[in-house]
Amino acid sequence: MSLRIEALHKSFGATPALRDLSLELPARSFVAILGGSGSGKSTLLRIIAGFETADAGRIMLDGQDIAPLPPRLRPCAMMFQSYALFPHLSVHENIAYGLRRAGTYQAARVRELLELVGLAGLDSRRPAQLSGGQQQRVALARALARKPPLLLLDEPLAALDAGLRAATGAELRRLQRETGTTFLMVTHDQQEALGLADLVAILHGGRVAQLGPPQQVYARPATRFVAEFLGAANIIGNHALRPENIRLGITGTVPAHVLRAGFRGETWLLECRTADGTALRVALPAGAPPPPEGSAVMLSWDVAAMVPLGA
Amino acid sequence: MTRALLALGLVFLWAPVALMAAFAFSDARQPFVWGGFSWRWFAALAGNPRMLEAAMLSLGIAAGAATLAVLAGGALGWVLARHGAFRGRTLFGALAAAPLVLPEVVTGLSLLLLFVALERATGWPDGRGVLTILLAHASLGAAYVAIIVQARLSGLGRLLEDAAADLGATPAAVFRTVTLPLLLPSLAAGWGLAFMLSLDDVVLASFTGGPGATTLPVLLFSQMRVGPTPEANALALILLLISALVGAVALLLRR
Numbered sequence: 001m002s003l004r005i006e007a008l009h010k011s012f013g014a015t016p017a018l019r020d021l022s023l024e025l026p027a028r029s030f031v032a033i034l035g036g037s038g039s040g041k042s043t044l045l046r047i048i049a050g051f052e053t054a055d056a057g058r059i060m061l062d063g064q065d066i067a068p069l070p071p072r073l074r075p076c077a078m079m080f081q082s083y084a085l086f087p088h089l090s091v092h093e094n095i096a097y098g099l100r101r102a103g104t105y106q107a108a109r110v111r112e113l114l115e116l117v118g119l120a121g122l123d124s125r126r127p128a129q130l131s132g133g134q135q136q137r138v139a140l141a142r143a144l145a146r147k148p149p150l151l152l153l154d155e156p157l158a159a160l161d162a163g164l165r166a167a168t169g170a171e172l173r174r175l176q177r178e179t180g181t182t183f184l185m186v187t188h189d190q191q192e193a194l195g196l197a198d199l200v201a202i203l204h205g206g207r208v209a210q211l212g213p214p215q216q217v218y219a220r221p222a223t224r225f226v227a228e229f230l231g232a233a234n235i236i237g238n239h240a241l242r243p244e245n246i247r248l249g250i251t252g253t254v255p256a257h258v259l260r261a262g263f264r265g266e267t268w269l270l271e272c273r274t275a276d277g278t279a280l281r282v283a284l285p286a287g288a289p290p291p292p293e294g295s296a297v298m299l300s301w302d303v304a305a306m307v308p309l310g311a
Numbered sequence: 312m313t314r315a316l317l318a319l320g321l322v323f324l325w326a327p328v329a330l331m332a333a334f335a336f337s338d339a340r341q342p343f344v345w346g347g348f349s350w351r352w353f354a355a356l357a358g359n360p361r362m363l364e365a366a367m368l369s370l371g372i373a374a375g376a377a378t379l380a381v382l383a384g385g386a387l388g389w390v391l392a393r394h395g396a397f398r399g400r401t402l403f404g405a406l407a408a409a410p411l412v413l414p415e416v417v418t419g420l421s422l423l424l425l426f427v428a429l430e431r432a433t434g435w436p437d438g439r440g441v442l443t444i445l446l447a448h449a450s451l452g453a454a455y456v457a458i459i460v461q462a463r464l465s466g467l468g469r470l471l472e473d474a475a476a477d478l479g480a481t482p483a484a485v486f487r488t489v490t491l492p493l494l495l496p497s498l499a500a501g502w503g504l505a506f507m508l509s510l511d512d513v514v515l516a517s518f519t520g521g522p523g524a525t526t527l528p529v530l531l532f533s534q535m536r537v538g539p540t541p542e543a544n545a546l547a548l549i550l551l552l553i554s555a556l557v558g559a560v561a562l563l564l565r566r
């Protein structure tokens with residue numbers, strides 16, 4: 001399965017949501033679409049699923065343009081942010097729903113799916129009788145039932161408690177590997193995208209600002225937006241410099257003084273001001289206490305750590 | 312203080328009903344004199360063929376009108392909620408809800424005029440009677456059902472229908488397996504409401520009924536002119552219990 005999106009355009013009234021967006025996903029990969037609200041990420045997912053129609057462009061799935069097809073004839077499946085489980089059906093019947101429509105229902109297949117997501121034996125429960133995490137897994141099993149080559153996930157972890165999110169993310173990752181399905185996940189959470197996906201596409205203003213492996217988009221952001229969206233970044237002229245790439249010591253090349261120290265858990269984030277008035281953020285390991293506010297420090301960094309930015 | 316006010320309000324609402332119910336069990340001939348406990352008026356009721364006939368007619372009309380109201384109102388509510396973007400939608404929405412606030416005298420008179428004009432033009436309906444009352448009640452009930460169904464569908468949103476389509480369901484299958492089952496409690500509640508509206512209606516039935524079709528409320532009302540009897544109390548109590556039962560079921564289903 002390969003998905004190629006070609007010059008997709010969509011406007012709501014006079015407001016463009018997607019502007020000639022093109023994107024190519026390799027088969028069997030886990031891809032995250034990362035963007036803020038209004039970036040067009042949800043619209044993109046709804047267009048691929050078929051709930052919205054694009055004004056122009058093609059959605060090529062294995063060489064076939066699926067854009068003219070209604071949702072029920074598209075080979076992809078969607079996992080909704082609020083799960084959209086049928087409240088009047090049991091867990092078993094929720095998962096069986098797609099199989100029954102296709103006429104390929106087998107109770108054994110449903111039980112196999114329940115086992116896959118770790119909910120064996122909960123067949124007869126109603127969705128309302130399940131915890132949020134269990135509902136999420138039923139939704140996942142239901143979407144995977146017909147072995148779709150492409151699974152669309154709309155903010156799959158957003159409705160879960162923080163404690164459950166990491167474990168469930170790892171679970172998604174395992175299921176993606178085990179089933180060989182291409183996962184296309186939409187999220188606004190940078191940690192989630194960087195931590196789970198093989199490829200991250202950062203959406204901004206209806207376009208793909210950058211597409212690449214997590215390490216690459218983080219270390220080599222293509223634009224100022226990408227640099228600032230994926231964690232803290234210092235913008236110096238036309239370059240981005242990550243706070244953790246700045247060294248702080250008695251020796252150094254740039255004199256500065258500390259304005260504020262903010263505790264981030266794993267690190268201290270120091271806000272410094274250099275002699276020429278430039279504000280710089282510097283990350284320090286949280287093991288030691290930070291230099292007091294107002295104290296003078298010397299900063300230095302490798303020229304290679306400065307990433308040139310495009311428009 | 313708040314308790315006293317609550318009690319006052321409830322007494323205001325329910326004291327007349329309680330009094331009426333109590334005198335249904337009075338042995339005296341006047342319905343406002345206590346003559347000791349007795350079932351005699353219920354027994355008299357059972358032996359009164361006019362009353363029983365009117366009761367059966369009322370129940371039949373109520374059931375038929377409620378069923379028709381669910382079909383017509385359900386379709387109307389569905390169109391208003393799911394095909395919302397057509398021209399004149401606001402107007403149609405207002406038109407669907409208008410019978411709720413229209414004075415019943417106006418509705419009754421206009422229906423009567425319509426039936427008379429129709430009969431002149433087409434020969435149908437042949438006089439006024441059971442059928443015309445049923446249609447009048449169904450038309451009022453349909454407005455209520457449409458409101459209930461529209462509210463339920465808007466509340467549900469399209470999410471579950473989208474999910475069903477995504478899982479391969481045809482539009483007909485989406486309706487049958489998702490929309491209809493989720494709508495069923497609202498349809499049942501709407502049926503109950505339309506049933507009760509029909510069962511206690513005097514105005515519409517007076518306007519659109521004929522000599523051969525006297526519903527129970529109309530009969531009760533006409534008997535008041537001769538003078539009330541505890542028999543009427545007993546009948547009213549039975550009606551109250553039926554209404555309460557249907558209302559309670561409708562309320563439970565809507566939750």
